[in-house]
Amino acid sequence: MLDIKLIRERPDWTKQELTKVGFSGDAVDRLIECDAQRRRLQHQLDELRAQRARQSRELAQLSEQQRESARGDMRALGAHVAQGERELAELERQAEAMLLEMPNLPRPHVPVGAGEGENKIVRAELEPRAFDFEPLAHWELGQHLGIIDFDRGVKLAGTRFYVMMGAAARMERALVAWMLDVKVREQAYLEVWPPLMVNSAMVLGSGHLPKFRDTMYRDAEEDFWFIPTAEVPLTNLYAGEILEAGRLPIYLTAYTPCFRREKMSAGRDVRGIKRGHQFDKVEMVKLVTPETSDRELETLVENACEICRRLEIPFRVVQMCTGDLGFTAAAKYDVEMWAPGCGEWLEVSSCSNCADFQARRARIRFRRAPGDKPELVHTLNGSGLGLPRTLIAVLENYQNEDASVTVPKVLRPYMDGLEVIRPQARREI
RNA sequence: GGAGAGGUGGCCGAGUGGUCGAAGGCACCAGAUUGCUAAUCUGGCGUACUGGGCAACCGGUACCGAGGGUUCGAAUCCCUCCCUCUCCGCCA
Numbered sequence: 106m107l108d109i110k111l112i113r114e115r116p117d118w119t120k121q122e123l124t125k126v127g128f129s130g131d132a133v134d135r136l137i138e139c140d141a142q143r144r145r146l147q148h149q150l151d152e153l154r155a156q157r158a159r160q161s162r163e164l165a166q167l168s169e170q171q172r173e174s175a176r177g178d179m180r181a182l183g184a185h186v187a188q189g190e191r192e193l194a195e196l197e198r199q200a201e202a203m204l205l206e207m208p209n210l211p212r213p214h215v216p217v218g219a220g221e222g223e224n225k226i227v228r229a230e231l232e233p234r235a236f237d238f239e240p241l242a243h244w245e246l247g248q249h250l251g252i253i254d255f256d257r258g259v260k261l262a263g264t265r266f267y268v269m270m271g272a273a274a275r276m277e278r279a280l281v282a283w284m285l286d287v288k289v290r291e292q293a294y295l296e297v298w299p300p301l302m303v304n305s306a307m308v309l310g311s312g313h314l315p316k317f318r319d320t321m322y323r324d325a326e327e328d329f330w331f332i333p334t335a336e337v338p339l340t341n342l343y344a345g346e347i348l349e350a351g352r353l354p355i356y357l358t359a360y361t362p363c364f365r366r367e368k369m370s371a372g373r374d375v376r377g378i379k380r381g382h383q384f385d386k387v388e389m390v391k392l393v394t395p396e397t398s399d400r401e402l403e404t405l406v407e408n409a410c411e412i413c414r415r416l417e418i419p420f421r422v423v424q425m426c427t428g429d430l431g432f433t434a435a436a437k438y439d440v441e442m443w444a445p446g447c448g449e450w451l452e453v454s455s456c457s458n459c460a461d462f463q464a465r466r467a468r469i470r471f472r473r474a475p476g477d478k479p480e481l482v483h484t485l486n487g488s489g490l491g492l493p494r495t496l497i498a499v500l501e502n503y504q505n506e507d508a509s510v511t512v513p514k515v516l517r518p519y520m521d522g523l524e525v526i527r528p529q530a531r532r533e534i
Numbered sequence: 535g536g537a538g539a540g541g542u543g544g545c546c547g548a549g550u551g552g553u554c555g556a557a558g559g560c561a562c563c564a565g566a567u568u569g570c571u572a573a574u575c576u577g578g579c580g581u582a583c584u585g586g587g588c589a590a591c592c593g594g595u596a597c598c599g600a601g602g603g604u605u606c607g608a609a610u611c612c613c614u615c616c617c618u619c620u621c622c623g624c625c626a
Contacts, residue, residue, distance in 0.1 A: 147584065151595040158595090161607040165552045172606080179606030347544085347581095475562055476579070 125427040143196040150189040209462040218426025229421040242446035244377040251529035279519035294358035299338035302329040310467030312433040331364035335388035344467040354393040385492035398483035402458040409454040419443040446501035456487030
């Protein structure tokens with residue numbers, strides 16, 4: 106959520122910045138008008154209430170008879186106040202609704218661009234491997250090895266579901282455990298096991314509601330939303346709280362399944378495990394002081410890159426231009442791994458600095474020193490990494506000519522020393 | 535799910551219709567004082583919106599789990615919901 110004061114004081118600048126992220130400035134004018142009305146009414150109402158309080162206090166001093174005669178006027182005044190309160194509530198609701206639909210503004214250093222086409226590759230590491238045979242796509246490898254079962258996934262749940270068995274299931278678990286170990290042991294993150302369902306206030310705080318309502322699963326009867334990413338519970342962990350400055354920065358990590366309806370991408374990426382309704386992810390979230398967030402984004406990206414590097418899989422970092430930032434990000438980098446089988450760069454991590462956008466919604470604040478006014482923290486989040494796509498990259502990069510797959514060195518200790526995945530015996534399937 | 539108790543400021547905890555943003559204590563901050571990190575005393579100490587001032591600041595309003603209601607006036611009375619604790623039931 107943007108700061109209404111900023112919009113009020115610098116409307117033209119706000120509109121200009123919103124245009125950079127592809128959002129029409131018209132809403133700003135409507136918001137400012139609504140806000141001005143709201144403030145006018147609030148002022149009138151405040152005075153009315155002050156008058157009521159004053160007269161009501163005087164009434165208390167009067168005798169019962171005198172009081173009786175004054176009641177008529179007082180009743181009218183009370184009704185007047187109630188009417189004003191109703192109108193004010195409506196104006197507040199409208200202003201709030203507009204504000205909640207407005208995307209974040211870009212950080213000043215983010216390159217201006219209209220969309221995906223103008224993103225910039227800012228870094229690339231490791232050379233794609235030269236194959237002397239035609240590399241298979243992961244769905245071919247997975248089926249050949251008997252470790253990914255698409256048909257049974259569909260049987261159990263429906264399209265966009267699959268079942269991992271044997272070495273794939275084992276590798277999924279190995280990846281999770283290994284990534285968490287790197288986060289916790291070497292990158293100073295605190296491991297968290299959050300709820301996988303949260304209430305609507307949390308999803309509002311993270312910026313997923315109201316705009317992305319139909320991208321999420323929810324309980325039909327109760328106020329539970331299945332998390333689309335661990336970013337939601339992690340970012341909201343300290344929602345509504347005022348933290349002491351000494352506690353910042355806070356680095357959090359969690360492995361969770363993620364649930365997404367994927368209505369927006371119907372028909373896209375239907376093959377393989379690239380895009381499912383449920384997937385695993387290790388997530389990183391940072392709560393930091395405002396002046397450090399730009400720097401913290403760089404190290405967040407580096408934390409994601411380190412995972413790719415140790416898996417020895419070619420990757421690149423893409424800086425999003427203003428037009429591709431999405432709703433909550435003020436700056437964003439994607440980390441992409443090369444997948445030689447399906448021949449594409451796979452987004453395995455998306456690292457964002459949300460500045461105070463989520464903190465304002467979720468009211469996450471800190472105090473620099475005792476007695477100081479609370480300030481909003483800055484929040485950042487990034488995948489560290491998304492599991493299915495990482496698994497795709499592992500399978501496709503580490504495949505051998507006989508369609509077996511070599512296990513990356515870093516994962517072997519997590520897989521009982523297994524070095525090569527070969528077709529599974531029938532009974533294992 | 536049933537019964538009971540309860541939700542008040544950073545924490546503990548008073549307050550059952552008016553002068554309560556709310557006693558008292560703890561914590562915290564500032565100052566004073568004592569021949570050393572402790573004690574004592576004095577003062578300060580919520581959040582948000584809003585009016586005024588360049589500003590430290592001054593004023594108004596709202597907020598006592600949430601939402602409705604009664605009333606001239608609600609932390610206080612009534613209703614609904616949520617949450618916590620205890621006991622019972624049920625269950626992975």
